[in-house]
Amino acid sequence: MPTPLEQWVEETARLTRPKNIHWCDGSEEENQRLIEGMLDDGTLTALNQERYPNCYLHRSDPKDVARTEHLTFVCTREKEDAGPNNNWMAPAQAKEKVGGLFQGVMKDRTLYVVPYIMGPVTSPYSQVGVEITDSPYVAASMRIMTRMGRAALERLGSSENYVQGLHSLGDLSPDRRFIMHYPEDRAIWSIGSGYGGNALLGKKCFALRLGSYMAREEGWLAEHMLIIGIEEPSGRTTYIAAAFPSACGKTNLAMLIPPESQKGYKVWTVGDDIAWMHPGPDGRLWAINPEAGFFGVAPGTNSHTNPNVMATVTKNSIFTNVALTPDGTPYWEGLDGGPPAEAIDWQGKPWTPRSEGKAAHPNSRFTTPARQCPVMSSEWESPQGVPISAFLFGGRRAGLIPLVCQSFNWQHGVSLGTTMASETTAAATGKVGKIRRDPMAMLPFCGYNMGDYFGHWLNMGKKLADPPKIFRVNWFRTNQEGKFLWPGFGENLRALRWVIARVHGEAEARETEIGYLPHTNDIDTTGIDVSPAVLDELLSVDRPGWVNAAERQREFFQQFGDRLPRELWQENAALDKRLQA
Ligand code: GTP
Ligand code: SPV
Ligand code: MN
Numbered sequence: 223m224p225t226p227l228e229q230w231v232e233e234t235a236r237l238t239r240p241k242n243i244h245w246c247d248g249s250e251e252e253n254q255r256l257i258e259g260m261l262d263d264g265t266l267t268a269l270n271q272e273r274y275p276n277c278y279l280h281r282s283d284p285k286d287v288a289r290t291e292h293l294t295f296v297c298t299r300e301k302e303d304a305g306p307n308n309n310w311m312a313p314a315q316a317k318e319k320v321g322g323l324f325q326g327v328m329k330d331r332t333l334y335v336v337p338y339i340m341g342p343v344t345s346p347y348s349q350v351g352v353e354i355t356d357s358p359y360v361a362a363s364m365r366i367m368t369r370m371g372r373a374a375l376e377r378l379g380s381s382e383n384y385v386q387g388l389h390s391l392g393d394l395s396p397d398r399r400f401i402m403h404y405p406e407d408r409a410i411w412s413i414g415s416g417y418g419g420n421a422l423l424g425k426k427c428f429a430l431r432l433g434s435y436m437a438r439e440e441g442w443l444a445e446h447m448l449i450i451g452i453e454e455p456s457g458r459t460t461y462i463a464a465a466f467p468s469a470c471g472k473t474n475l476a477m478l479i480p481p482e483s484q485k486g487y488k489v490w491t492v493g494d495d496i497a498w499m500h501p502g503p504d505g506r507l508w509a510i511n512p513e514a515g516f517f518g519v520a521p522g523t524n525s526h527t528n529p530n531v532m533a534t535v536t537k538n539s540i541f542t543n544v545a546l547t548p549d550g551t552p553y554w555e556g557l558d559g560g561p562p563a564e565a566i567d568w569q570g571k572p573w574t575p576r577s578e579g580k581a582a583h584p585n586s587r588f589t590t591p592a593r594q595c596p597v598m599s600s601e602w603e604s605p606q607g608v609p610i611s612a613f614l615f616g617g618r619r620a621g622l623i624p625l626v627c628q629s630f631n632w633q634h635g636v637s638l639g640t641t642m643a644s645e646t647t648a649a650a651t652g653k654v655g656k657i658r659r660d661p662m663a664m665l666p667f668c669g670y671n672m673g674d675y676f677g678h679w680l681n682m683g684k685k686l687a688d689p690p691k692i693f694r695v696n697w698f699r700t701n702q703e704g705k706f707l708w709p710g711f712g713e714n715l716r717a718l719r720w721v722i723a724r725v726h727g728e729a730e731a732r733e734t735e736i737g738y739l740p741h742t743n744d745i746d747t748t749g750i751d752v753s754p755a756v757l758d759e760l761l762s763v764d765r766p767g768w769v770n771a772a773e774r775q776r777e778f779f780q781q782f783g784d785r786l787p788r789e790l791w792q793e794n795a796a797l798d799k800r801l802q803a
Contacts, residue, residue: 226382227352231335234354234388239326240333246361248371256358265359269541270550276538279546280359282416283394284569287543288585289419289426289468289650291666294401296431298670305671306781313404316411320400323413327390331356336364337374337384340429340498340512345605347442347500347510350378351385353423360389360421363540366515366589368424385409385432387423391416403427405435405669418517418542418587419649429496429512431669437498438670438678441685446663447497448476449509451599451608452715452722455486460722463497463509463690464614465639465663468649469585471616471697473518474711477530477597481712483749489715490599491530491592492608494518499610505687508607513592519649520544520554520586527556527711530597531590539590543568545581554582584648611725615662616695617644622767623696625708625745625760626717628724628731628738632683635692637793638737640676641775642694659778673785680789691725694737699760707760709750716746734763735800765801772798 224232235243246252257278260266266278296308297316304310311319334355341348352374355361364370378384385408392398392414399414410427412420419426433444447463454460466472476494480487493511502508518531520541525532535541545553546566553565561581567573568583592598601608615638617623629635639662646656650666659665661672668675683689695717697710720740723729731738742757752760775794779786 225380227337227378227384230386231354235333237321237324238328238333238356238390240328240356241330242332243335244332245335246337246365246371248365248373253362253365256362260358260362266540267546268550269546269552273549273551274536274539277536278540279544279552280540280542281568281570282543285396286394286415286417287583288417288648289666290396290399290401290415291650291652293396293399294420294666296403296405296669298405302785303671305673305785307665307668307672311402313406316402316404320402320411320413323392323398323400324388324390324411327392327413328356332358334358334361336361336370337378338364338368338370338424339374339377340368340424341510342603342605343369343373343377345510345607347498347607348377348512349385350374350383351387351424351428352378353387353389355389355421357389357391357416357421359416359540363418363422363589364424366538366540366591367422367517368514385428387412387427389413389421389423401427403431403669405432408432418589422517425496425513425517426667429498430664430667433498433512433669434664434667434675435669438674441501441682443497443499443507443679443682445497445499446495446667447613448472448494449492449497449511449608449610450476450478451490451492451601452718453488453490454722459490460611460725461492461509461608462612462614462718462721463499463610464616464695466616467618467644467647467660467663468666469519469647470618470644470663473516473531474528475714477528477595478715479529479712480715481749484715487715489597491595491597492599492602500607501682501686502606502609504609506609507686507690509610510607511592511602515589515591516595517587517589520552520588521582521584522556523554524556524558526558530595534595535588535590537594539588541586541588543583543586545573554586555580584654610690612721613639613690613692614695614721615639615642615692616697617642617660617663618647618698619644619657619696620698620700622764622771623694623699624739624762625696625699626720626740627694627736628721629692629694630737632689632692633680633789634737634793636676636679636683637790638692638694639679640790641771641778671782671785673782673787676790677787680787693721707756708752713750716750719746720744735765735797735803736763736768739763768797769801772801
């Protein structure tokens with residue numbers, strides 16, 4: 223008797239007609255064979271193997287460099303269940319339309335069966351997925367980003383309890399590109415893109431879109447959050463999870479190195495993009511990182527902003543759409559040492575600092591194993607996860623949002639998350655720098671109606687005897703000249719110290735219309751270029767600005783109709799009332 227997985231592979235092969243079928247075991251030998259094949263056909267270019275052992279460059283199709291949200295659909299039976307936050311197509315219509323594109327698509331290609339586990343191999347919270355793909359780049363990347371191969375097949379056995387992901391590069395045309403989610407069937411179909419968030423189906427498609435759907439049904443949370451442990455000089459470690467939209471600083475915060483002046487502090491990385499969190503028997507929320515690697519933004523990364531990730535990417539990593547120097551090393555804007563005199567740009571063309579375009583694509587990325595990160599937490603593969611004491615919600619906001627602010631309580635904290643907005647970045651196609659609402663940094667990733675999602679968040683607080691305290695942060699305030707007011711990166715620890723002190727009841731705060739704010743002397747600014755006047759500005763409440771923000775919130779809430787929990791209307795009214803007082 224074939225197992226349910228074997229049956230699905232057979233069915234898929236009948237549909238897609240591959241030349242060969244290869245079941246991935248995740249071994250080193252298999253990986254080398256995949257890489258050799260890709261070096262032969264030009265999918266990969268070897269980097270300088272002395273300085274970057276086992277590292278490769280991949281140049282994608284120039285029209286396939288970021289997530290394409292307008293081609294991403296949630297196909298629930300009822301349109302209302304996908305909500306105004308998702309593109310929707312009826313499942314039958316989607317299967318007909320996209321099924322047609324899969325017909326015979328793997329002719330002359332190998333079909334790779336990629337079994338993987340999201341989460342530590344022995345965690346009860348981990349889940350199995352299987353991705354069928356015709357891209358060896360996807361198979362090799364999944365080996366870095368997940369626990370891929372034999373361990374997953376062993377965990378699955380003959381069960382049918384796995385997420386089915388079908389992926390093909392198709393012809394890479396945006397006109398025939400679709401990323402379809404069927405949350406009710408635990409299935410994903412993706413065609414026409416080889417880009418990370420569209421093609422590595424364990425990540426955003428499973429761990430967030432299907433994950434969030436499953437989490438609501440089962441009473442847990444799947445969030446676009448980094449996870450860190452902050453160790454104080456006393457030895458006490460406090461775990462924090464933080465939601466920032468794409469390309470807004472999760473990977474950087476996840477690997478923060480405390481500056482010289484903050485002696486005795488250490489930050490330990492548990493995860494940099496996704497958190498799966500379950501209520502524990504102690505009434506706290508426990509988080510695992512479902513991933514095994516980092517798919518991080520290259521531009522802006524250097525030994526000042528993120529030395530830990532610089533150390534991580536020196537071996538066993540795949541770089542996508544960065545530039546190549548004559549030495550065979552990767553280059554991107556913002557890398558140490560400035561631009562090389564000449565290079566090959568991300569599209570494979572000769573480049574010099576006088577060239578018009580950028581050397582690396584603004585959304586160029588590295589795929590690198592988490593275990594290579596020098597500050598990985600000893601708990602990062604702990605089966606039960608780590609206990610979360612605080613949530614941070616942050617975004618890229620030039621004005622209004624203070625450096626750090628604590629919510630009055632859980633419900634108010636949820637409202638802070640739901641009213642988040644941020645300037646758009648290169649992580650998705652479309653205009654960059656435009657302010658858009660992005661509740662909990664989940665707008666592109668919530669696999670169901672966000673009104674229901676907000677309700678789920680409110681309920682989770684009621685279920686937890688000891689829920690995380692909720693804070694809003696903003697590292698991106700600028701002055702009139704557009705210069706950042708706050709130094710950011712490692713110096714963000716100065717704001718996190720206040721967060722930790724609040725969590726443990728060890729710091730004062732002033733109660734304002736928008737929440738609890740630190741007194742200016744609660745934030746240590748010794749040794750950084752932040753004047754008392756600037757700190758004052760970073761910690762002030764711009765009343766007219768907030769009156770306007772409350773109005774914008776109402777406009778945003780309106781679209782969810784009666785799916786929006788009334789508690790959020792109450793919070794909005796309460797904010798208004800405090801501002802009018
Ligand atoms: P995704 O992988 O898309 O989810 O992004 P992310 O949230 O992990 O963002 P990442 O940490 O890669 O940062 C994206 C960009 O923001 C990089 O260019 C960073 O240099 C920049 N950045 C990160 N932290 C800070 C900060 O504290 N201040 C400033 N000014 N820039 C920052
Ligand atoms: C993001 O865009 O939030 C990312 C990169 O983390 S992707 O995996 O492409 O979604
Ligand atoms: Mn992300």
